[in-house]
Amino acid sequence: MSYAKALRCRECGREYPLEPIHVCEFCFGPLEVEYDYDAISQVISREKIAQGPIGMWRYRDLLPVDSEEVVDISAGFTPLIKADNLGREFGLRELYVKNDCVNPTYSFKDRVVSVAITKAKEFGFDTVACASTGNLACSVAAHAAKCGLKAYVFVPSDLEQGKMIGTAIYGPTLVAVNGNYDEVNRLCSEISDKYRWAFVNINIRPYYSEGSKTLGYEVAEQLGWRAPEHAVVPVASGSLLSKIWKGLNELALLGLIGPVKTRMYATQAEGSAPIVAAFRAGSTHVHPVRPNTIVKSLAIGNPAEGYFALKTIQESQGAACAVSDAEVVDGMKLLAETEGIFAETAGGVVVASLKRLAAEGAIKPDELTVAFITGCGLKTQEAIAGSLKPPLTIDANLASFEEALKEQA
Secondary structure (H helix, E strand, O other), X not given: OOOEEEEEEOOXXXXXXXXXXXXXXXXXXXXXXEEOHHHHHHHOOHHHHHOOOOOHHHHHHHOOOOOOOOOOOOOOOOOEEEOHHHHHHHOOOOEEEEEHHHOOOOEOHHHHHHHHHHHHHHOOOOEEEEEOOOHHHHHHHHHHHHHOOEEEEEEEOOOOXXXXXXXXXXXXXXXXXXXXXXXXXXXXXXXXXXXOOEEOOOOXXXXXXXXXXXXXXXXXXXXXXXXXXXXXXXXXXXXXXXHHHHHHXXXXXXOOOOOOOOEEEEEEEHHHOHHHHHHHXXXXXXXOOOOOOOOHHHOOOOOOOHHHHHHHHHHHOOEEEEEOHHHHHHHHHHHHHHHOOOEOHHHHHHHHHHHHHHXXXXXXXXXXXXXXXXXXXXXXHHHHHOOOOOOOOOOOOHHHHHHHHHHHO
8 A cells, every 4th residue: 555645735735535636626726645754754764765676666655556566667767877078068067967768668757657557557447548748648658558558649740750659659549639738738638527538647647747756766866865956857847847856855854865955947948938937027827828849848838837846946946947949959969969868859958958057157066966858869850850960971982981081071
């Protein structure tokens, strides 16, 4: 049995049973899982975690799952890399990159989906679904295939080909909607009212979002059980930022790390930056925008958890940063050329924002900083293709090769 004890409204505090619901019926605020931390403190330890599986389920005591058998395709415990080469570019001597590109479906979404579909099975659903900008669709389809559930995944019809193919290969019903993500999400909300399906980011959302905490747990453990001084995170709905923050603070509450003094930085593309705009205005009210950016994985104009992302920024004394599409491409190239990591466009957002934060002095040279890279660039090749050097094309002889070298010089 898990140590989850209730769902609690993040707005008014009312509690609900642990069921497939996500909105408070009194104030319409979002629901979040509440835990019995006193009970957890009696069983958890660094040693017990270290003896667990090499993956996200080593933190099972902190996740809202009752089943003995979880739906697991080996997500988590991804590399935390000391990024010396990238750090030199920005004058940062204590820079680390958390590389979630190497999860089974090549993004951090495998963490949240593993929790969500395990809960869907516990609740007795035979069909899972999602609204997605691509990475979530891939992960839902893969996990559904693993455990034998039917899957319906809804995406904008202009999604990158790598994400379309990377979803379709698992055999779901892939629904391409003529509209942006916000329109896809509204449609899925209507469908979830009519069909008894487990929509991982709608009616299962309170459980689903808890999977993101494992990024915070892993980083702290990989740093020798300490929190970083800065965390630079890509933001779409806002959930990832606030859940990494929650995860770090849970570890502190349980005595596994010291007090958390991490400054949380939300990063977005300028063409879809409603959270950054609210931060710059000194507000916690997010005004929806219509996304216009190559960063499709972050192209959510009406972020469901924008308010809570802004509260996380306030509580952590962090900041928010938006960068242009051109800076995104430069960031993708720089990360690949310095650290050998081919990140998707969201990774370009993080690297470009990190560059700006370092230049402005928000992050000092010797302060421990973690940049969260959440998805693989093979899914978003369209964004980068036109900016790369063309190959040297030669005939199959030495003279042709040497002539090409001369021309290159």
